[in-house]
Amino acid sequence: MTNPRATIDALLSPLRPARKRQTRMQMLLEAAARFGYAARGFVYLSAGILTLLAALGPTEGAFGAGDTGVWLLDQPFGRLWLMLLGVGLWAFVGWRVLQAVFNVDHASKDMKGIAARAGQAMSGLFYGLLASSVFEVLDEARELASRSAERAESVAENQQKAQQVLALPFGPSLLMLAGAVVLGIGIANLVRAWREDFLSSLDCPKAMCPTAEFLARAGYAARGFAYLPLGGFIILAGMRASAREVTDTAGALAALQAQPGGTWALAATGAGFAAFGAFAFVEARWRIIRPPRKLAP
Structure with a gap:
Protein backbone atom coordinates (compact mmCIF):
# COMPACT_ATOMS: atom_id res chain seq x y z
CA MET A 1 0.00 0.00 0.00
CA THR A 2 1.31 3.44 -0.91
CA ASN A 3 2.36 5.62 2.00
CA PRO A 4 0.15 8.79 1.89
CA ARG A 5 2.88 10.89 3.50
CA ALA A 6 5.39 9.81 0.85
CA THR A 7 2.88 10.53 -1.92
CA ILE A 8 2.17 14.08 -0.65
CA ASP A 9 5.89 14.73 -0.18
CA ALA A 10 6.61 13.57 -3.74
CA LEU A 11 3.93 15.90 -5.13
CA LEU A 12 5.26 18.86 -3.16
CA SER A 13 8.96 18.31 -3.76
CA PRO A 14 9.08 20.20 -7.09
CA LEU A 15 7.26 23.14 -5.48
CA ARG A 16 9.50 23.87 -2.54
CA PRO A 17 13.12 23.94 -1.46
CA ALA A 18 14.34 20.99 0.57
CA ARG A 19 13.42 21.30 4.24
CA LYS A 20 13.20 19.26 7.37
CA ARG A 21 10.59 16.53 7.63
CA GLN A 22 7.10 17.93 8.10
CA THR A 23 3.93 16.56 9.57
CA ARG A 24 1.09 15.66 7.24
CA MET A 25 -0.87 18.75 8.33
CA GLN A 26 2.11 21.00 7.62
CA MET A 27 2.54 19.51 4.15
CA LEU A 28 -1.13 19.99 3.35
CA LEU A 29 -1.07 23.59 4.61
CA GLU A 30 2.02 24.33 2.54
CA ALA A 31 0.43 22.78 -0.55
CA ALA A 32 -2.72 24.87 -0.03
CA ALA A 33 -0.68 28.05 0.42
CA ARG A 34 1.33 27.45 -2.76
CA PHE A 35 -1.83 26.59 -4.68
CA GLY A 36 -3.33 29.83 -3.36
CA TYR A 37 -0.39 31.93 -4.53
CA ALA A 38 -0.66 30.30 -7.95
CA ALA A 39 -4.39 31.14 -8.10
CA ARG A 40 -3.65 34.77 -7.21
CA GLY A 41 -0.98 34.78 -9.89
CA PHE A 42 -3.40 33.52 -12.51
CA VAL A 43 -5.97 36.21 -11.63
CA TYR A 44 -3.55 39.11 -11.94
CA LEU A 45 -1.57 37.76 -14.87
CA SER A 46 -4.80 37.29 -16.84
CA ALA A 47 -6.21 40.69 -15.83
CA GLY A 48 -2.90 42.35 -16.67
CA ILE A 49 -2.56 40.82 -20.11
CA LEU A 50 -6.20 41.56 -20.97
CA THR A 51 -5.89 45.16 -19.74
CA LEU A 52 -2.70 45.59 -21.75
CA LEU A 53 -4.48 44.29 -24.84
CA ALA A 54 -7.38 46.64 -24.13
CA ALA A 55 -4.98 49.58 -24.01
CA LEU A 56 -3.44 48.51 -27.31
CA GLY A 57 -6.80 48.02 -29.00
CA PRO A 58 -7.62 44.31 -29.65
CA THR A 59 -10.06 44.01 -26.72
CA GLU A 60 -12.59 46.39 -25.22
CA GLY A 61 -12.30 47.98 -21.78
CA ALA A 62 -9.98 47.58 -18.81
CA PHE A 63 -10.03 44.42 -16.73
CA GLY A 64 -10.00 44.20 -12.95
CA ALA A 65 -9.18 41.15 -10.86
CA GLY A 66 -12.89 40.34 -10.58
CA ASP A 67 -13.34 40.19 -14.38
CA THR A 68 -11.07 37.18 -14.79
CA GLY A 69 -13.85 34.75 -13.89
CA VAL A 70 -16.21 35.94 -16.61
CA TRP A 71 -13.43 35.85 -19.20
CA LEU A 72 -12.36 32.37 -18.08
CA LEU A 73 -15.90 31.05 -18.36
CA ASP A 74 -15.80 31.63 -22.14
CA GLN A 75 -12.66 29.51 -22.56
CA PRO A 76 -12.56 25.74 -23.27
CA PHE A 77 -13.31 23.79 -20.05
CA GLY A 78 -14.16 27.18 -18.52
CA ARG A 79 -16.30 25.80 -15.68
CA LEU A 80 -13.56 23.41 -14.61
CA TRP A 81 -10.93 26.17 -14.63
CA LEU A 82 -13.28 28.45 -12.71
CA MET A 83 -13.82 25.82 -10.05
CA LEU A 84 -10.07 25.27 -9.66
CA LEU A 85 -9.54 29.03 -9.49
CA GLY A 86 -12.20 29.45 -6.81
CA VAL A 87 -10.74 26.62 -4.71
CA GLY A 88 -7.27 28.10 -5.10
CA LEU A 89 -8.45 31.53 -3.98
CA TRP A 90 -10.13 30.06 -0.90
CA ALA A 91 -6.87 28.24 -0.17
CA PHE A 92 -5.12 31.61 -0.31
CA VAL A 93 -7.72 33.05 2.08
CA SER A 123 -6.11 40.92 1.93
CA GLY A 124 -7.85 37.76 3.13
CA LEU A 125 -11.17 39.60 3.13
CA PHE A 126 -10.59 40.88 -0.41
CA TYR A 127 -9.69 37.43 -1.77
CA GLY A 128 -12.60 35.89 0.08
CA LEU A 129 -14.93 38.26 -1.78
CA LEU A 130 -13.09 37.48 -5.01
CA ALA A 131 -13.40 33.72 -4.44
CA SER A 132 -17.11 34.14 -3.72
CA SER A 133 -17.54 36.08 -6.96
CA VAL A 134 -15.86 33.25 -8.89
CA PHE A 135 -18.39 30.72 -7.59
CA GLU A 136 -21.15 33.26 -8.20
CA VAL A 137 -20.09 33.33 -11.86
CA LEU A 138 -20.34 29.53 -11.88
CA ASP A 139 -23.85 29.67 -10.40
CA GLU A 140 -25.02 32.34 -12.85
CA ALA A 141 -23.17 31.00 -15.90
CA ARG A 142 -26.33 30.57 -17.93
CA GLU A 143 -27.59 34.05 -17.10
CA LEU A 144 -24.42 35.96 -17.99
CA ALA A 145 -25.03 37.17 -21.51
CA SER A 146 -21.78 39.11 -21.78
CA ARG A 147 -18.89 40.59 -19.86
CA SER A 148 -20.42 44.06 -20.22
CA ALA A 149 -23.66 42.84 -18.63
CA GLU A 150 -21.73 41.34 -15.73
CA ARG A 151 -19.76 44.58 -15.36
CA ALA A 152 -22.96 46.61 -15.23
CA GLU A 153 -24.33 44.28 -12.55
CA SER A 154 -21.12 44.61 -10.53
CA VAL A 155 -21.18 48.40 -10.67
CA ALA A 156 -24.89 48.41 -9.78
CA GLU A 157 -24.18 46.29 -6.70
CA ASN A 158 -21.40 48.66 -5.62
CA GLN A 159 -23.70 51.64 -6.09
CA GLN A 160 -26.43 49.93 -4.09
CA LYS A 161 -24.02 49.35 -1.21
CA ALA A 162 -22.91 52.97 -1.41
CA GLN A 163 -26.53 54.09 -1.29
CA GLN A 164 -27.06 52.00 1.85
CA VAL A 165 -24.08 53.75 3.45
CA LEU A 166 -25.41 57.16 2.42
CA ALA A 167 -28.71 56.35 4.11
CA LEU A 168 -26.97 55.91 7.48
CA PRO A 169 -26.41 58.79 9.93
CA PHE A 170 -23.37 60.73 8.71
CA GLY A 171 -23.55 58.57 5.58
CA PRO A 172 -21.63 60.94 3.25
CA SER A 173 -18.81 61.20 5.79
CA LEU A 174 -18.71 57.41 6.18
CA LEU A 175 -18.52 56.98 2.40
CA MET A 176 -15.70 59.52 2.18
CA LEU A 177 -13.93 57.62 4.96
CA ALA A 178 -14.31 54.41 2.97
CA GLY A 179 -12.80 56.15 -0.05
CA ALA A 180 -9.94 57.39 2.12
CA VAL A 181 -9.30 53.80 3.23
CA VAL A 182 -9.13 52.68 -0.41
CA LEU A 183 -6.74 55.54 -1.13
CA GLY A 184 -4.68 54.47 1.89
CA ILE A 185 -4.47 50.93 0.55
CA GLY A 186 -3.24 52.28 -2.76
CA ILE A 187 -0.62 54.48 -1.09
CA ALA A 188 0.46 51.56 1.11
CA ASN A 189 1.03 49.43 -1.99
CA LEU A 190 3.08 52.22 -3.58
CA VAL A 191 5.18 52.58 -0.43
CA ARG A 192 5.65 48.85 -0.26
CA ALA A 193 6.78 48.78 -3.89
CA TRP A 194 9.47 51.31 -2.97
CA ARG A 195 10.63 50.09 0.43
CA GLU A 196 9.78 46.39 0.92
CA ASP A 197 12.50 43.75 1.01
CA PHE A 198 10.68 41.16 -1.10
CA LEU A 199 13.62 38.79 -1.28
CA SER A 200 13.63 38.19 2.48
CA SER A 201 10.56 35.96 2.15
CA LEU A 202 11.91 34.00 -0.83
CA ASP A 203 14.29 31.08 -1.13
CA CYS A 204 14.94 31.41 -4.83
CA PRO A 205 18.15 30.89 -6.85
CA LYS A 206 20.44 33.93 -6.88
CA ALA A 207 20.06 34.29 -10.64
CA MET A 208 16.30 34.61 -10.18
CA CYS A 209 16.41 37.20 -7.39
CA PRO A 210 16.78 40.41 -9.50
CA THR A 211 13.88 39.38 -11.75
CA ALA A 212 11.69 38.46 -8.78
CA GLU A 213 12.40 41.79 -7.11
CA PHE A 214 11.61 43.75 -10.27
CA LEU A 215 8.32 41.88 -10.76
CA ALA A 216 7.33 42.53 -7.15
CA ARG A 217 8.09 46.25 -7.25
CA ALA A 218 6.37 46.77 -10.61
CA GLY A 219 3.38 44.71 -9.51
CA TYR A 220 2.80 46.43 -6.19
CA ALA A 221 3.24 49.85 -7.80
CA ALA A 222 0.58 49.01 -10.41
CA ARG A 223 -1.81 47.72 -7.75
CA GLY A 224 -1.31 50.86 -5.72
CA PHE A 225 -1.84 53.08 -8.73
CA ALA A 226 -5.10 51.25 -9.61
CA TYR A 227 -6.57 51.89 -6.16
CA LEU A 228 -6.09 55.67 -6.37
CA PRO A 229 -8.81 56.54 -8.94
CA LEU A 230 -11.19 54.04 -7.31
CA GLY A 231 -10.73 55.72 -3.93
CA GLY A 232 -11.18 59.10 -5.58
CA PHE A 233 -14.54 58.08 -7.06
CA ILE A 234 -15.77 56.85 -3.67
CA ILE A 235 -14.71 60.10 -1.96
CA LEU A 236 -16.43 62.07 -4.73
CA ALA A 237 -19.60 60.02 -4.18
CA GLY A 238 -19.51 60.95 -0.49
CA MET A 239 -18.89 64.63 -1.20
CA ARG A 240 -21.81 64.76 -3.65
CA ALA A 241 -23.96 62.34 -1.60
CA SER A 242 -24.53 60.44 -4.84
CA ALA A 243 -23.96 56.71 -5.22
CA ARG A 244 -23.85 57.14 -9.00
CA GLU A 245 -20.19 58.17 -8.73
CA VAL A 246 -19.19 54.74 -7.38
CA THR A 247 -17.72 52.21 -9.81
CA ASP A 248 -15.36 49.22 -9.68
CA THR A 249 -11.63 48.90 -10.38
CA ALA A 250 -12.11 48.28 -14.09
CA GLY A 251 -14.49 51.24 -14.33
CA ALA A 252 -11.97 53.50 -12.60
CA LEU A 253 -9.25 52.36 -15.00
CA ALA A 254 -11.58 52.94 -17.95
CA ALA A 255 -12.14 56.50 -16.72
CA LEU A 256 -8.38 56.88 -16.48
CA GLN A 257 -8.01 55.72 -20.08
CA ALA A 258 -10.34 58.51 -21.21
CA GLN A 259 -7.92 61.16 -19.91
CA PRO A 260 -5.04 62.63 -21.95
CA GLY A 261 -2.27 60.04 -22.00
CA GLY A 262 -4.65 57.57 -20.35
CA THR A 263 -3.98 54.83 -22.88
CA TRP A 264 -0.32 54.71 -21.92
CA ALA A 265 -1.19 54.83 -18.22
CA LEU A 266 -3.62 51.92 -18.73
CA ALA A 267 -1.00 49.95 -20.65
CA ALA A 268 1.53 50.50 -17.85
CA THR A 269 -1.03 49.41 -15.27
CA GLY A 270 -1.84 46.27 -17.26
CA ALA A 271 1.85 45.43 -17.54
CA GLY A 272 2.17 45.99 -13.79
CA PHE A 273 -0.77 43.69 -13.04
CA ALA A 274 0.87 41.02 -15.18
CA ALA A 275 4.13 41.53 -13.28
CA PHE A 276 2.28 41.12 -9.98
CA GLY A 277 0.75 37.89 -11.25
CA ALA A 278 4.14 36.62 -12.36
CA PHE A 279 5.58 37.44 -8.93
CA ALA A 280 2.75 35.46 -7.31
CA PHE A 281 3.87 32.44 -9.33
CA VAL A 282 7.41 33.06 -8.07
CA GLU A 283 6.00 33.02 -4.53
CA ALA A 284 4.10 29.81 -5.29
CA ARG A 285 7.41 28.17 -6.13
CA TRP A 286 9.96 29.79 -3.83
CA ARG A 287 8.22 31.57 -0.96
CA ILE A 288 9.40 30.51 2.48
CA ILE A 289 6.35 28.91 4.08
CA ARG A 290 6.45 27.71 7.68
CA PRO A 291 3.17 25.95 8.46
CA PRO A 292 2.69 25.63 12.23
CA ARG A 293 2.65 22.20 13.88
CA LYS A 294 -0.14 23.39 16.13
CA LEU A 295 -2.60 26.18 15.46
CA ALA A 296 -2.53 28.62 18.35
CA PRO A 297 -3.26 32.37 17.93
Missing part, protein backbone atom coordinates in the same frame (compact mmCIF):
# COMPACT_ATOMS: atom_id res chain seq x y z
CA GLY A 94 -6.90 30.23 4.48
CA TRP A 95 -3.21 31.09 4.25
CA ARG A 96 -3.98 34.74 4.96
CA VAL A 97 -5.88 33.65 8.08
CA LEU A 98 -2.82 31.70 9.23
CA GLN A 99 -0.65 34.76 8.64
CA ALA A 100 -2.97 37.31 10.25
CA VAL A 101 -4.39 35.29 13.15
CA PHE A 102 -1.74 32.68 13.88
CA ASN A 103 1.29 34.77 12.81
CA VAL A 104 2.97 31.97 10.87
CA ASP A 105 5.37 34.53 9.34
CA HIS A 106 6.58 35.41 12.86
CA ALA A 107 5.87 39.12 12.43
CA SER A 108 7.19 41.33 15.21
CA LYS A 109 4.87 42.54 17.97
CA ASP A 110 5.58 46.21 17.31
CA MET A 111 3.43 48.51 15.21
CA LYS A 112 5.10 47.38 11.99
CA GLY A 113 4.25 43.74 12.68
CA ILE A 114 0.69 44.59 13.72
CA ALA A 115 0.23 46.65 10.55
CA ALA A 116 1.54 43.76 8.45
CA ARG A 117 -0.92 41.32 10.01
CA ALA A 118 -3.77 43.81 9.64
CA GLY A 119 -2.90 44.14 5.95
CA GLN A 120 -2.92 40.36 5.60
CA ALA A 121 -6.35 40.24 7.24
CA MET A 122 -7.70 42.84 4.78
Whole structure:
Protein backbone atom coordinates (compact mmCIF):
# COMPACT_ATOMS: atom_id res chain seq x y z
CA MET A 1 0.00 0.00 0.00
CA THR A 2 1.31 3.44 -0.91
CA ASN A 3 2.36 5.62 2.00
CA PRO A 4 0.15 8.79 1.89
CA ARG A 5 2.88 10.89 3.50
CA ALA A 6 5.39 9.81 0.85
CA THR A 7 2.88 10.53 -1.92
CA ILE A 8 2.17 14.08 -0.65
CA ASP A 9 5.89 14.73 -0.18
CA ALA A 10 6.61 13.57 -3.74
CA LEU A 11 3.93 15.90 -5.13
CA LEU A 12 5.26 18.86 -3.16
CA SER A 13 8.96 18.31 -3.76
CA PRO A 14 9.08 20.20 -7.09
CA LEU A 15 7.26 23.14 -5.48
CA ARG A 16 9.50 23.87 -2.54
CA PRO A 17 13.12 23.94 -1.46
CA ALA A 18 14.34 20.99 0.57
CA ARG A 19 13.42 21.30 4.24
CA LYS A 20 13.20 19.26 7.37
CA ARG A 21 10.59 16.53 7.63
CA GLN A 22 7.10 17.93 8.10
CA THR A 23 3.93 16.56 9.57
CA ARG A 24 1.09 15.66 7.24
CA MET A 25 -0.87 18.75 8.33
CA GLN A 26 2.11 21.00 7.62
CA MET A 27 2.54 19.51 4.15
CA LEU A 28 -1.13 19.99 3.35
CA LEU A 29 -1.07 23.59 4.61
CA GLU A 30 2.02 24.33 2.54
CA ALA A 31 0.43 22.78 -0.55
CA ALA A 32 -2.72 24.87 -0.03
CA ALA A 33 -0.68 28.05 0.42
CA ARG A 34 1.33 27.45 -2.76
CA PHE A 35 -1.83 26.59 -4.68
CA GLY A 36 -3.33 29.83 -3.36
CA TYR A 37 -0.39 31.93 -4.53
CA ALA A 38 -0.66 30.30 -7.95
CA ALA A 39 -4.39 31.14 -8.10
CA ARG A 40 -3.65 34.77 -7.21
CA GLY A 41 -0.98 34.78 -9.89
CA PHE A 42 -3.40 33.52 -12.51
CA VAL A 43 -5.97 36.21 -11.63
CA TYR A 44 -3.55 39.11 -11.94
CA LEU A 45 -1.57 37.76 -14.87
CA SER A 46 -4.80 37.29 -16.84
CA ALA A 47 -6.21 40.69 -15.83
CA GLY A 48 -2.90 42.35 -16.67
CA ILE A 49 -2.56 40.82 -20.11
CA LEU A 50 -6.20 41.56 -20.97
CA THR A 51 -5.89 45.16 -19.74
CA LEU A 52 -2.70 45.59 -21.75
CA LEU A 53 -4.48 44.29 -24.84
CA ALA A 54 -7.38 46.64 -24.13
CA ALA A 55 -4.98 49.58 -24.01
CA LEU A 56 -3.44 48.51 -27.31
CA GLY A 57 -6.80 48.02 -29.00
CA PRO A 58 -7.62 44.31 -29.65
CA THR A 59 -10.06 44.01 -26.72
CA GLU A 60 -12.59 46.39 -25.22
CA GLY A 61 -12.30 47.98 -21.78
CA ALA A 62 -9.98 47.58 -18.81
CA PHE A 63 -10.03 44.42 -16.73
CA GLY A 64 -10.00 44.20 -12.95
CA ALA A 65 -9.18 41.15 -10.86
CA GLY A 66 -12.89 40.34 -10.58
CA ASP A 67 -13.34 40.19 -14.38
CA THR A 68 -11.07 37.18 -14.79
CA GLY A 69 -13.85 34.75 -13.89
CA VAL A 70 -16.21 35.94 -16.61
CA TRP A 71 -13.43 35.85 -19.20
CA LEU A 72 -12.36 32.37 -18.08
CA LEU A 73 -15.90 31.05 -18.36
CA ASP A 74 -15.80 31.63 -22.14
CA GLN A 75 -12.66 29.51 -22.56
CA PRO A 76 -12.56 25.74 -23.27
CA PHE A 77 -13.31 23.79 -20.05
CA GLY A 78 -14.16 27.18 -18.52
CA ARG A 79 -16.30 25.80 -15.68
CA LEU A 80 -13.56 23.41 -14.61
CA TRP A 81 -10.93 26.17 -14.63
CA LEU A 82 -13.28 28.45 -12.71
CA MET A 83 -13.82 25.82 -10.05
CA LEU A 84 -10.07 25.27 -9.66
CA LEU A 85 -9.54 29.03 -9.49
CA GLY A 86 -12.20 29.45 -6.81
CA VAL A 87 -10.74 26.62 -4.71
CA GLY A 88 -7.27 28.10 -5.10
CA LEU A 89 -8.45 31.53 -3.98
CA TRP A 90 -10.13 30.06 -0.90
CA ALA A 91 -6.87 28.24 -0.17
CA PHE A 92 -5.12 31.61 -0.31
CA VAL A 93 -7.72 33.05 2.08
CA GLY A 94 -6.90 30.23 4.48
CA TRP A 95 -3.21 31.09 4.25
CA ARG A 96 -3.98 34.74 4.96
CA VAL A 97 -5.88 33.65 8.08
CA LEU A 98 -2.82 31.70 9.23
CA GLN A 99 -0.65 34.76 8.64
CA ALA A 100 -2.97 37.31 10.25
CA VAL A 101 -4.39 35.29 13.15
CA PHE A 102 -1.74 32.68 13.88
CA ASN A 103 1.29 34.77 12.81
CA VAL A 104 2.97 31.97 10.87
CA ASP A 105 5.37 34.53 9.34
CA HIS A 106 6.58 35.41 12.86
CA ALA A 107 5.87 39.12 12.43
CA SER A 108 7.19 41.33 15.21
CA LYS A 109 4.87 42.54 17.97
CA ASP A 110 5.58 46.21 17.31
CA MET A 111 3.43 48.51 15.21
CA LYS A 112 5.10 47.38 11.99
CA GLY A 113 4.25 43.74 12.68
CA ILE A 114 0.69 44.59 13.72
CA ALA A 115 0.23 46.65 10.55
CA ALA A 116 1.54 43.76 8.45
CA ARG A 117 -0.92 41.32 10.01
CA ALA A 118 -3.77 43.81 9.64
CA GLY A 119 -2.90 44.14 5.95
CA GLN A 120 -2.92 40.36 5.60
CA ALA A 121 -6.35 40.24 7.24
CA MET A 122 -7.70 42.84 4.78
CA SER A 123 -6.11 40.92 1.93
CA GLY A 124 -7.85 37.76 3.13
CA LEU A 125 -11.17 39.60 3.13
CA PHE A 126 -10.59 40.88 -0.41
CA TYR A 127 -9.69 37.43 -1.77
CA GLY A 128 -12.60 35.89 0.08
CA LEU A 129 -14.93 38.26 -1.78
CA LEU A 130 -13.09 37.48 -5.01
CA ALA A 131 -13.40 33.72 -4.44
CA SER A 132 -17.11 34.14 -3.72
CA SER A 133 -17.54 36.08 -6.96
CA VAL A 134 -15.86 33.25 -8.89
CA PHE A 135 -18.39 30.72 -7.59
CA GLU A 136 -21.15 33.26 -8.20
CA VAL A 137 -20.09 33.33 -11.86
CA LEU A 138 -20.34 29.53 -11.88
CA ASP A 139 -23.85 29.67 -10.40
CA GLU A 140 -25.02 32.34 -12.85
CA ALA A 141 -23.17 31.00 -15.90
CA ARG A 142 -26.33 30.57 -17.93
CA GLU A 143 -27.59 34.05 -17.10
CA LEU A 144 -24.42 35.96 -17.99
CA ALA A 145 -25.03 37.17 -21.51
CA SER A 146 -21.78 39.11 -21.78
CA ARG A 147 -18.89 40.59 -19.86
CA SER A 148 -20.42 44.06 -20.22
CA ALA A 149 -23.66 42.84 -18.63
CA GLU A 150 -21.73 41.34 -15.73
CA ARG A 151 -19.76 44.58 -15.36
CA ALA A 152 -22.96 46.61 -15.23
CA GLU A 153 -24.33 44.28 -12.55
CA SER A 154 -21.12 44.61 -10.53
CA VAL A 155 -21.18 48.40 -10.67
CA ALA A 156 -24.89 48.41 -9.78
CA GLU A 157 -24.18 46.29 -6.70
CA ASN A 158 -21.40 48.66 -5.62
CA GLN A 159 -23.70 51.64 -6.09
CA GLN A 160 -26.43 49.93 -4.09
CA LYS A 161 -24.02 49.35 -1.21
CA ALA A 162 -22.91 52.97 -1.41
CA GLN A 163 -26.53 54.09 -1.29
CA GLN A 164 -27.06 52.00 1.85
CA VAL A 165 -24.08 53.75 3.45
CA LEU A 166 -25.41 57.16 2.42
CA ALA A 167 -28.71 56.35 4.11
CA LEU A 168 -26.97 55.91 7.48
CA PRO A 169 -26.41 58.79 9.93
CA PHE A 170 -23.37 60.73 8.71
CA GLY A 171 -23.55 58.57 5.58
CA PRO A 172 -21.63 60.94 3.25
CA SER A 173 -18.81 61.20 5.79
CA LEU A 174 -18.71 57.41 6.18
CA LEU A 175 -18.52 56.98 2.40
CA MET A 176 -15.70 59.52 2.18
CA LEU A 177 -13.93 57.62 4.96
CA ALA A 178 -14.31 54.41 2.97
CA GLY A 179 -12.80 56.15 -0.05
CA ALA A 180 -9.94 57.39 2.12
CA VAL A 181 -9.30 53.80 3.23
CA VAL A 182 -9.13 52.68 -0.41
CA LEU A 183 -6.74 55.54 -1.13
CA GLY A 184 -4.68 54.47 1.89
CA ILE A 185 -4.47 50.93 0.55
CA GLY A 186 -3.24 52.28 -2.76
CA ILE A 187 -0.62 54.48 -1.09
CA ALA A 188 0.46 51.56 1.11
CA ASN A 189 1.03 49.43 -1.99
CA LEU A 190 3.08 52.22 -3.58
CA VAL A 191 5.18 52.58 -0.43
CA ARG A 192 5.65 48.85 -0.26
CA ALA A 193 6.78 48.78 -3.89
CA TRP A 194 9.47 51.31 -2.97
CA ARG A 195 10.63 50.09 0.43
CA GLU A 196 9.78 46.39 0.92
CA ASP A 197 12.50 43.75 1.01
CA PHE A 198 10.68 41.16 -1.10
CA LEU A 199 13.62 38.79 -1.28
CA SER A 200 13.63 38.19 2.48
CA SER A 201 10.56 35.96 2.15
CA LEU A 202 11.91 34.00 -0.83
CA ASP A 203 14.29 31.08 -1.13
CA CYS A 204 14.94 31.41 -4.83
CA PRO A 205 18.15 30.89 -6.85
CA LYS A 206 20.44 33.93 -6.88
CA ALA A 207 20.06 34.29 -10.64
CA MET A 208 16.30 34.61 -10.18
CA CYS A 209 16.41 37.20 -7.39
CA PRO A 210 16.78 40.41 -9.50
CA THR A 211 13.88 39.38 -11.75
CA ALA A 212 11.69 38.46 -8.78
CA GLU A 213 12.40 41.79 -7.11
CA PHE A 214 11.61 43.75 -10.27
CA LEU A 215 8.32 41.88 -10.76
CA ALA A 216 7.33 42.53 -7.15
CA ARG A 217 8.09 46.25 -7.25
CA ALA A 218 6.37 46.77 -10.61
CA GLY A 219 3.38 44.71 -9.51
CA TYR A 220 2.80 46.43 -6.19
CA ALA A 221 3.24 49.85 -7.80
CA ALA A 222 0.58 49.01 -10.41
CA ARG A 223 -1.81 47.72 -7.75
CA GLY A 224 -1.31 50.86 -5.72
CA PHE A 225 -1.84 53.08 -8.73
CA ALA A 226 -5.10 51.25 -9.61
CA TYR A 227 -6.57 51.89 -6.16
CA LEU A 228 -6.09 55.67 -6.37
CA PRO A 229 -8.81 56.54 -8.94
CA LEU A 230 -11.19 54.04 -7.31
CA GLY A 231 -10.73 55.72 -3.93
CA GLY A 232 -11.18 59.10 -5.58
CA PHE A 233 -14.54 58.08 -7.06
CA ILE A 234 -15.77 56.85 -3.67
CA ILE A 235 -14.71 60.10 -1.96
CA LEU A 236 -16.43 62.07 -4.73
CA ALA A 237 -19.60 60.02 -4.18
CA GLY A 238 -19.51 60.95 -0.49
CA MET A 239 -18.89 64.63 -1.20
CA ARG A 240 -21.81 64.76 -3.65
CA ALA A 241 -23.96 62.34 -1.60
CA SER A 242 -24.53 60.44 -4.84
CA ALA A 243 -23.96 56.71 -5.22
CA ARG A 244 -23.85 57.14 -9.00
CA GLU A 245 -20.19 58.17 -8.73
CA VAL A 246 -19.19 54.74 -7.38
CA THR A 247 -17.72 52.21 -9.81
CA ASP A 248 -15.36 49.22 -9.68
CA THR A 249 -11.63 48.90 -10.38
CA ALA A 250 -12.11 48.28 -14.09
CA GLY A 251 -14.49 51.24 -14.33
CA ALA A 252 -11.97 53.50 -12.60
CA LEU A 253 -9.25 52.36 -15.00
CA ALA A 254 -11.58 52.94 -17.95
CA ALA A 255 -12.14 56.50 -16.72
CA LEU A 256 -8.38 56.88 -16.48
CA GLN A 257 -8.01 55.72 -20.08
CA ALA A 258 -10.34 58.51 -21.21
CA GLN A 259 -7.92 61.16 -19.91
CA PRO A 260 -5.04 62.63 -21.95
CA GLY A 261 -2.27 60.04 -22.00
CA GLY A 262 -4.65 57.57 -20.35
CA THR A 263 -3.98 54.83 -22.88
CA TRP A 264 -0.32 54.71 -21.92
CA ALA A 265 -1.19 54.83 -18.22
CA LEU A 266 -3.62 51.92 -18.73
CA ALA A 267 -1.00 49.95 -20.65
CA ALA A 268 1.53 50.50 -17.85
CA THR A 269 -1.03 49.41 -15.27
CA GLY A 270 -1.84 46.27 -17.26
CA ALA A 271 1.85 45.43 -17.54
CA GLY A 272 2.17 45.99 -13.79
CA PHE A 273 -0.77 43.69 -13.04
CA ALA A 274 0.87 41.02 -15.18
CA ALA A 275 4.13 41.53 -13.28
CA PHE A 276 2.28 41.12 -9.98
CA GLY A 277 0.75 37.89 -11.25
CA ALA A 278 4.14 36.62 -12.36
CA PHE A 279 5.58 37.44 -8.93
CA ALA A 280 2.75 35.46 -7.31
CA PHE A 281 3.87 32.44 -9.33
CA VAL A 282 7.41 33.06 -8.07
CA GLU A 283 6.00 33.02 -4.53
CA ALA A 284 4.10 29.81 -5.29
CA ARG A 285 7.41 28.17 -6.13
CA TRP A 286 9.96 29.79 -3.83
CA ARG A 287 8.22 31.57 -0.96
CA ILE A 288 9.40 30.51 2.48
CA ILE A 289 6.35 28.91 4.08
CA ARG A 290 6.45 27.71 7.68
CA PRO A 291 3.17 25.95 8.46
CA PRO A 292 2.69 25.63 12.23
CA ARG A 293 2.65 22.20 13.88
CA LYS A 294 -0.14 23.39 16.13
CA LEU A 295 -2.60 26.18 15.46
CA ALA A 296 -2.53 28.62 18.35
CA PRO A 297 -3.26 32.37 17.93
